[in-house]
Amino acid sequence: MEDWSHCLDVAVQIALRAGQVxxxxxKQEKQVSSKSTPTDLVTEADxxxxxxxxxxxxxxxxxxxxxxxxSSAAGVTCELTDDPTWIIDPIDGTCNFVHSFPMVAVxxxxxxxxxxxxxxxxxxxxxxxxxxxxxxxxxxxxxxxQVSKEKDVSKALILTEIGAKRDPATLDIFLGNMKKLLSxxxxxxxxxxxxxxxxxxxxxxxxxxxxxxxxxxxxIAAAAVIIREAGGYxxxxxxxxLDLMSRRVVxxxxxxxxxxxxxxxxxxxxxxxxxx
Amino acid sequence: MEDWSHCLDVAVQIALRAGQVxxxxxKQEKQVSSKSTPTDLVTEADxxxxxxxxxxxxxxxxxxxxxxxxSSAAGVTCELTDDPTWIIDPIDGTCNFVHSFPMVAVxxxxxxxxxxxxxxxxxxxxxxxxxxxxxxxxxxxxxxxxxxxxxQVSKEKDVSKALILTEIGAKRDPATLDIFLGNMKKLLSxxxxxxxxxxxxxxxxxxxxxxxxxxxxxxxxxxxxIAAAAVIIREAGGYxxxxxxxxLDLMSRRVVxxxxxxxxxxxxxxxxxxxxxxxxxx
Numbered sequence: 001m002e003d004w005s006h007c008l009d010v011a012v013q014i015a016l017r018a019g020q021v022x023x024x025x026x027k028q029e030k031q032v033s034s035k036s037t038p039t040d041l042v043t044e045a046d047x048x049x050x051x052x053x054x055x056x057x058x059x060x061x062x063x064x065x066x067x068x069x070x071s072s073a074a075g076v077t078c079e080l081t082d083d084p085t086w087i088i089d090p091i092d093g094t095c096n097f098v099h100s101f102p103m104v105a106v107x108x109x110x111x112x113x114x115x116x117x118x119x120x121x122x123x124x125x126x127x128x129x130x131x132x133x134x135x136x137x138x139x140x141x142x143x144x145x146q147v148s149k150e151k152d153v154s155k156a157l158i159l160t161e162i163g164a165k166r167d168p169a170t171l172d173i174f175l176g177n178m179k180k181l182l183s184x185x186x187x188x189x190x191x192x193x194x195x196x197x198x199x200x201x202x203x204x205x206x207x208x209x210x211x212x213x214x215x216x217x218x219x220i221a222a223a224a225v226i227i228r229e230a231g232g233y234x235x236x237x238x239x240x241x242l243d244l245m246s247r248r249v250v251x252x253x254x255x256x257x258x259x260x261x262x263x264x265x266x267x268x269x270x271x272x273x274x275x276x
Numbered sequence: 277m278e279d280w281s282h283c284l285d286v287a288v289q290i291a292l293r294a295g296q297v298x299x300x301x302x303k304q305e306k307q308v309s310s311k312s313t314p315t316d317l318v319t320e321a322d323x324x325x326x327x328x329x330x331x332x333x334x335x336x337x338x339x340x341x342x343x344x345x346x347s348s349a350a351g352v353t354c355e356l357t358d359d360p361t362w363i364i365d366p367i368d369g370t371c372n373f374v375h376s377f378p379m380v381a382v383x384x385x386x387x388x389x390x391x392x393x394x395x396x397x398x399x400x401x402x403x404x405x406x407x408x409x410x411x412x413x414x415x416x417x418x419x420x421x422x423x424x425x426x427x428q429v430s431k432e433k434d435v436s437k438a439l440i441l442t443e444i445g446a447k448r449d450p451a452t453l454d455i456f457l458g459n460m461k462k463l464l465s466x467x468x469x470x471x472x473x474x475x476x477x478x479x480x481x482x483x484x485x486x487x488x489x490x491x492x493x494x495x496x497x498x499x500x501x502i503a504a505a506a507v508i509i510r511e512a513g514g515y516x517x518x519x520x521x522x523x524l525d526l527m528s529r530r531v532v533x534x535x536x537x538x539x540x541x542x543x544x545x546x547x548x549x550x551x552x553x554x555x556x557x558x
Contacts, residue, residue: 038436039467095469099430099439101488126408148375154314157375166467175457185315185448187371191473206377 004110007061007084008118008133011108014056015122015129018049018106022091022124025049026100035073040164041094046070049090053108057086069218078217078273080244082113087221092121093194102126107196109221116244119222121196130200130226138203138229147232147253148205153260156186156208159198163214163270173266177211180264199223202251203230209252209261211237213268217244227251233258237265245274280386283337283360284400284415287384290332291404291411294325294382298367298406301325308374311349316446317370322346325366329384333362345500354499354527354555356396360388363503368403369476378407383478385503387526396526401504403478412482412508420485420511429514429535430487435542438468438490441480445496445552455548459493462546481505484533485512491534491543493519495550499526509533515540519547527556 025045065085087109102125132138138145239262247270252258301321341361363385387396414420420427506516529552534540
C-alpha cells in the first residue's frame with residue numbers, strides 16, 4: 001500500500017503559504033467578478049492562489065493531475081482519472097473573502113484511483129489547520145478530531161450553505177429543507193458561508209450534520225477524508241454512497257442523524273462537475 | 277457630562293475574566309436545560325458567569341442597577357430605572373456553547389436614563405469573542421474598536437452587494453418559521469450576496485460594526501443582546517433601529533442594524549414581523 005504521508009506534508013506547507021497570500025489579499029482592494037450567477041463570485045486572488053498551489057504541486061509531482069476551481073471554470077475538464085489527482089479550492093468562501101467576513105479556507109484534497117486519500121483545510125482568518133490521511137486519523141492543529149456521537153435529532157446542530165442559485169423555485173426548496181430541519185425540532189441551523197469550514201465543524205464534533213446542494217468536488221474532497229477519519233459519514237443526499245461529482249452531500253457524526261437528514265431533503269439540481 | 281471611561285475599563289477586565297471562565301467551561305461536560313422553548317437553552321455556566329460579572333460590578337458600583345439574562349429569566353424585572361444600569365449577556369450563543377461551535381461571546385452593555393428623557397442612553401459596550409479572543413469595545417462619542425483597531429462599518433449602499441446576517445430566534449412553530457424563512461427569501465432574492473446565520477447575535481452585530489457584513493436583522497433577541505452592540509455599531513458609523521424603521525426600542529425584542537441608511541431602509545421594507553413580546557413586560 002502506498003504511503004502518501006509525504007504528499008500530506010507538502011500539501012500542509014502549501015496550504016499554509018496559500019493561506020498567508022489570502023490573509024494579505026483580504027486586506028486589499030479586491031477585483032470581483034461573477035461566474036455562473038451574480039452571486040457566484042470570483043476574485044483575482046482566487047486565480048493567483050490556485051496558480052500558486054498548482055504550480056508548486058506540479059513541480060514536485062509532475063505526473064499528477066489537477067482539478068482546481070478556477071481551472072475548471074476556465075473550461076478544463078473536471079475529470080477524475082486513476083492518476084493521483086489534487087482537488088483544490090484555493091479560496092473557499094469567496095463571498096466571505098470579498099466582505100472580509102472571517103470564514104475563508106484553502107482546501108487541498110487528493111485522490112488516487114478515484115479514492116480520496118488525504119485532505120488539508122486551512123482557516124485563513126484564525127490559522128486553524130485541519131488534516132487527515134486515510135487510515136491515519138484526522139487532526140486539528142495537531143489534536144485528534146472526533147465527530148459528535150449524538151443520535152438524537154432534537155439535540156442536533158445542523159449546518160448548510162445556500163448555493164449559487166437564487167431563483168424563487170430553488171429558494172423555496174432550499175428554505176423548505178431548512179424548515180423541516182428546524183421543525184424536528186433540532187437545536188438549530190447555521191450558515192457560515194464556507195462549506196469546507198462547515199464540514200470541518202462536523203469533523204470536530206461542533207455540529208452533528210451538514211447538507212448542501214450546489215457545492216463542488218473541490219469543496220468535498222478534503223473534508224470527506226477529514227470527517228471519515230474523525231469517525232463520521234459522508235454520503236449522497238439520497239442516502240447512497242458519496243458521488244464526488246454530484247454537487248451535493250450529506251455529512252454527519254452518526255448514521256442515525258445522517259439518515260434523518262436524508263429523509264427530510266427535497267433535492268435541488270445543480271448538474272454535475274464531470275459534465276459540461 | 278459624565279465620563280464613563282472607568283466603567284469601560286472595568287467592563288473590559290470583567291469580560292476578559294468571564295471569557296476565560298467560558299473558555300474553560302466549554303471543554304467540560306455541560307448541564308443543559310431549556311427556558312421558554314426546547315431550543316432556548318441555558319447551562320450552569322450561563323448562571324455562573326452572570327453571577328461573576330454582576331457580583332464584581334456590584335462591588336465596584338453598589339448604586340448601579342443590573343439587567344442580566346439569567347436574573348431576568350428567574351423573574352427579576354427587566355426595567356431601566358434612573359440608575360446607571362449594566363445590561364449583561366453572560367454567554368451569548370448558548371446553543372453554540374453547548375456544541376462547542378466556536379461562536380460564543382460575553383456581552384456587557386451599560387445604559388443611563390436621564391430624568392425627563394424617555395429613552396435610555398446606551399453609553400458603552402464590551403463584547404468578547406470567547407473562542408478567538410477578539411475584543412470589541414465602544415464608548416459613546418469615543419469610537420469603536422476591535423483589539424485596539426478602530427472599527428468602521430461598510431459604506432455599501434447597493435443592496436445587490438450586501439451580505440446580510442440574521443438569527444433564527446427561539447420559536448419553531450410552523451407559522452413563525454414561515455415568516456422567518458419568508459424574510460430570508462426576500463433578502464436572498466433581491467439578490468443580495470447572501471445571508472449568514474452564525475448563532476450569536478452579538479458577534480453578528482459586531483460583524484456589522486467591522487464592515488464584514490452590511491446588515492443584521494432579528495426578531496427574538498433581548499435587550500442584553502442589543503445593548504453593547506448598539507454602541508459599538510453606532511460608534512463605527514452605523515445605524516441601529518427598529519424593524520419598523522423607527523428608533524431602536526431596546527426592550528422590543530427586535531432590531532435592524534446596518535452600515536448605511538439605504539441598506540437599513542431596504543431591509544426594513546422586506547421584513548414581515550414576528551412577535552416575541554417585550555423584555556419589559558412579563
